[in-house]
Amino acid sequence: MSSDLVTFEQILPLLGVRVFAYDWLRRTFLTEPTKDLLQTMSQEGFVEGFPFVDDSELIHEGVGKVSKYLKEKDILSEEVYNQLHWDYTRMFIGPYELSAPPWESAYLNKERLLFQEETLNVRRAYLKYLFLPKDYGHEADDHLGLELDFMYQLCELAISKVNKQDKAGLKEVLVDQKSFLEEHLLMLVPDFSKNMAKNAQTQFYEGMAMVLAGFIELDLKALEELLDILG
Template structure:
């Protein structure tokens, strides 16, 4: 980022890239893949051009995994669609022991219990922005898909602050995103990603968890650069 005076409009492209990335990632991990989502990611260049892929070996490797899978499998067929559903279900839902539980507390809580202090801390971050998870009270707030959805919502809010020329509001949102990355996602997603990549039965999820881990790491740097801009 340039160190001189920068207009708010000049930071928009990076903000919009972050919206795109978090939208893709939240839709990947919020639930089993819909055919609509699979049709979207199958578009030529969608995964290959994932943000920051040229700056991250992990994102690049993950994108290659997903791209190869999409080229060799008809993901809209019932057979392949069912395989992807099962891969998501057995890793992230059950009914058997989960190889890669998708909750923050499963990695940071000694007893690996849900709805503990870790969950409450995540809820506090949500409440500042009146973010109420869809299945509040039934799904733990620290589910990966919900944490990514929160980052997506704040990314959209940051773009809205630029439209309103609200520099102070933009800085506050970006600082809160940086804090959420450091205090939550980056504390457990790297380990989650390793476990999920190891146990995935499809290249699709093997690749997507690599993309996830690589993107979060570089997004922290992007936020640091955005907060260092003189506007």
């Protein structure tokens, strides 16, 4: 067996874990909660199986809050469903002043304006991979949910590179993910997640803020490990 095949087999499980994590996170932060998502998360052991839960106090505490909320509430009842929708809407959409604006430019731009240089920098990263965000031109490209979706798409692309045994292509995708994480998500998530955890009215979103912050921090280490294995 060639050394490249050994390398691919060695890193494939971690790539799969990252696909799972980013899929869950993008679905949580891009739109209001759906009943399908809540039903999936309510399955026995699903939340508790979030990646790196034993390696991060933030993820561990966040998972505990989300799990407790889902077990104690009838999440498919209209009352609880509406409660979650309102919690998402008032923090991320409006109509009132947002307690946790989900755009990178809200934290990096002095005037906190959208569609500024920060947004264009994110768009340039998307364009390399022909990633066209949902509601392009109407929703700013630097929305957290879109950035998480972009990372998810690149995670899927990384697995396809493994399946094609394209080591150079795989390394390029991982290098670009690391750059995007350092230049964008890690510039947004720490302050965003603190605002969200502080202002959430449900344990579900308070916990997901912690899970997000803990995962983004550890994913940088995961990417460094993957690139080190590739050499």
